[in-house]
Amino acid sequence: MFDDIPVEVGIIYEGERIRWSDTHVELGGQREKHKFELVKVRGLDEIEDGVVNIVGNDLSNLEPERSYPFGILIEVAGKDLEEDLEGVIERRIHEYINFIEGFMHLNQRYDIHLRISKKAFQKGLTSFTIVGKVLERLYKSEMPFIEKIQITFMTDPEKVAKIFIEAEETYEARDSKARGMKDEEADAFYGCTLCQSFAPTHCCVITPQRYSNCGAISWFDGRAAARIDPKGPLFTIEKGECIDSFRGEYTGANEVVKEKSLGAIERVWFYTAFGYPHTSCGCFEGLAFYIPEVDGFGLVYRDFKGVTVNGLPFATMADSTAGGRQIDGFHGVSIEYLRSPKLLQADGGWNRIVWIPDNIKNRVKDFIPTDVVDKIATEKDVENILQLKDFLKRKVHPVVEKWVAEEEDMEEAVPQEANEVVLQQASYPSLSGLPLGTSSFKIILKDAKIIAKKLIIRREKKEET
Numbered sequence: 001m002f003d004d005i006p007v008e009v010g011i012i013y014e015g016e017r018i019r020w021s022d023t024h025v026e027l028g029g030q031r032e033k034h035k036f037e038l039v040k041v042r043g044l045d046e047i048e049d050g051v052v053n054i055v056g057n058d059l060s061n062l063e064p065e066r067s068y069p070f071g072i073l074i075e076v077a078g079k080d081l082e083e084d085l086e087g088v089i090e091r092r093i094h095e096y097i098n099f100i101e102g103f104m105h106l107n108q109r110y111d112i113h114l115r116i117s118k119k120a121f122q123k124g125l126t127s128f129t130i131v132g133k134v135l136e137r138l139y140k141s142e143m144p145f146i147e148k149i150q151i152t153f154m155t156d157p158e159k160v161a162k163i164f165i166e167a168e169e170t171y172e173a174r175d176s177k178a179r180g181m182k183d184e185e186a187d188a189f190y191g192c193t194l195c196q197s198f199a200p201t202h203c204c205v206i207t208p209q210r211y212s213n214c215g216a217i218s219w220f221d222g223r224a225a226a227r228i229d230p231k232g233p234l235f236t237i238e239k240g241e242c243i244d245s246f247r248g249e250y251t252g253a254n255e256v257v258k259e260k261s262l263g264a265i266e267r268v269w270f271y272t273a274f275g276y277p278h279t280s281c282g283c284f285e286g287l288a289f290y291i292p293e294v295d296g297f298g299l300v301y302r303d304f305k306g307v308t309v310n311g312l313p314f315a316t317m318a319d320s321t322a323g324g325r326q327i328d329g330f331h332g333v334s335i336e337y338l339r340s341p342k343l344l345q346a347d348g349g350w351n352r353i354v355w356i357p358d359n360i361k362n363r364v365k366d367f368i369p370t371d372v373v374d375k376i377a378t379e380k381d382v383e384n385i386l387q388l389k390d391f392l393k394r395k396v397h398p399v400v401e402k403w404v405a406e407e408e409d410m411e412e413a414v415p416q417e418a419n420e421v422v423l424q425q426a427s428y429p430s431l432s433g434l435p436l437g438t439s440s441f442k443i444i445l446k447d448a449k450i451i452a453k454k455l456i457i458r459r460e461k462k463e464e465t
Contacts, residue, residue, distance in 0.1 A: 002137065006124025007101040009134055014098040015197035024121040025062045027070035027155075029113040030303055034160045036110050036167040037072040039090035042150075044077045049148035052132030056156030059116065060126040070114065071154035071163050074135070078147040087174055087221040088234065089143065091214075094283075095194055095233070096138045100131065107283050108216040109171055110164070111302050128153035145228065175336045178218045181208035183270075183342065184245065189237040190222025191256055195281035202281040202324030203260040205237060205253050209342040210270050213284040215334035247272050247346045265326065272346035273297070273331035280332025282322040286360070288344060288353075289317050290329030293385045294392060296354035296399045297344065301335065309355045309377070309388050335360065339367040350376075351398040355388060372398060 001009040020026075028035030062068060076089060090108075097105035102120020106113040116125060125131075132151040139146050154160045183189075185208075192204040192212055204212045208219045217225075217234065225234035240252030248270030257279075258266050267276040273288055280287070286301035291310055300308050300317070307313050321330040331344075338360070343349055350372050358378040365373060375395040382388045392400055 001099075002134065005130060005134060007103075007120050009099050009101065011099060011197075013101045014095065016098065016102070016104055018102070018104040018115040018117045020115075022117050022119070023115045024064050024118045025059065025116055026067040027112075027114040027116075029067055029115075030305075031067040032069050034069045034157070034164045035071065035112050036160070036164050037074075037090060037093050037108065037112050038163070038167045038170060039074045039076060039086045039093075040170075041081050041083050041086055042075045042077045044079070044148060047075045047077055047148055047150040049150070050136060051150045052129045052136075053150070053152040054128050055152060055154040055159045058127050058129075058155075059121070062155065064118075068155050069157045069160040070112070071152075071160045071167075072112075073152040073154070073163060074139075075150045075152075076139075076146050076148065078145050080145045082224075084220060084224045085228070086170075087217060088225040088228075089139070089146070091194060091216050091221075091234075092139070092142075093135070095197075096135055097131070098197065099138065100125070100134055103131070107302070108214045110168065111215075111283075111285060143228075174218060174221070175211070175339075177220050178208050178211075179339065181219065183207045183209045183248070184242075186219065186239070188223075189239055189250070189253060190217075190219060190226055190234060191237045191260065192217055192222065192234050193260055194233045195283055196260075196324075198283075199279070199281040199322060199324035201261040201264040202279045203257050203265070204281075205257065205268060205270065205278065207248075207270065209340045210248070210278070211334040211336040211340070213278075213280055213332045213334055215285040215336055218336075244269070247275070248342065249276075261324065264324070268326075269346065271342045271344060273344060274328050274347065277326050277328070277331050279324045279326055280321045280330075281324060282318070284318075284321070284332030285334045286332075286338075287314070287317060287321050288331040288333055289321075291354065291385070291388075294354055294389055294399060295352075295402055296392075296397075297347065297352050298355040299333070299338065299353060299360065300357060301360050304357045304359075306379070309379070309382060309384065311384065335363065338364045348398070354392055354397060354399060355382070 072093060094105050094108060097103055102117035102125060104115045135151055136149050139149055154163065190206045192206060195202055206212050206217055206219055206222045211218060222234050225232065226236045237256045238252040239250050240255065241250065243249040243251060249267065254267050257268050265279055268278050269276045270278055273290065286299060288297050288299050289310065291298055298308055298310065300314050302314060304314050317330060320327055321332050337343055344352060350369050353376055355377045358380050361376065361378055375397040377388055377391045382391050
């Protein structure tokens, strides 16, 4: 695409995955506490167009096969630019960096995870200045309302940590705008397909009370993006008829999701992790996971270290959640969605949540109902399912009431005398083509659901001899 850039640039490279063994350097990611990407709108006289600043070591001076704190600050100016567009412009960083051969960008905001491949470095991708040139050209070609753009890359740990605080304050200010709005009151929803390079059947439906899974696009961001680029990856979704307000199903959303997923997804329920749950790409900030042993949900976020209460780390469950699929019991969520009254509404909301990392619990504590907040366990309270059960019983968590009700139903079940059943040796049909010595068959049920309306457990009495 660009003759003066040492690597190829194009949509063909979007979705490229770079494994650790092929990585020259890693920027941000789970190994680093401080990382961010931030876009700020400035006055036309406040920035210098086309300037690329590097604070800290450039790519050529970073020690290979290591991870580094990392920050990207993009300052833009234009007479038609408003602060409402900051989040929209910021989210395009993900798309544009992924256009660069050998440069992988995952996630968003304070979760960014970038890798530069050894092959790309050997081909000449040795400076952030090159990356800055690509970003400048792509932004100006697709967003002509940007008249000036100044880009700063940071690898200096102290500088990254300092601007990280400013970035978090900016994110919070953006997120708080939509709080108080209701989905029922919105005249339209908004869709986002920026992540389809990684999850082709995924389409985010963004409502006032259900933020994008990545946590980077609010309803207001979607509206602003759709107005300036109606045919872009962020677009308007006409709500249509409300089929189910409790689960969150709308005819307009179903039609758009079916179209954008090429028929793979036909229905979506916004406020549940079962049935037709909202799909997830791979950029979700966190995920809700069902814990059948206690009939409740756990919540975990991307930067959580170690294993969750069910013995699995975030990465393992993320594989079951991502990819634009509808998987019962696994549900990608943003941190802002945890502040929404619609959070897993059809599943019981916070009354069904039994475990959450302490860090996230403190961040959203003001939005958890006061009568349940102290009844939700963290990694500081329990380490496994058995300890979780004891904790929930002691705290009298709302899910415990369901256990008691189910136990009472089991006790009330009237035992029936079972007739003696005589098992006879089954005769196998003669099938040609099977090797000699075949004595058994394996039956595999694909996509089958086995439903038991009631489970009765009886203790068997041993006869005295």
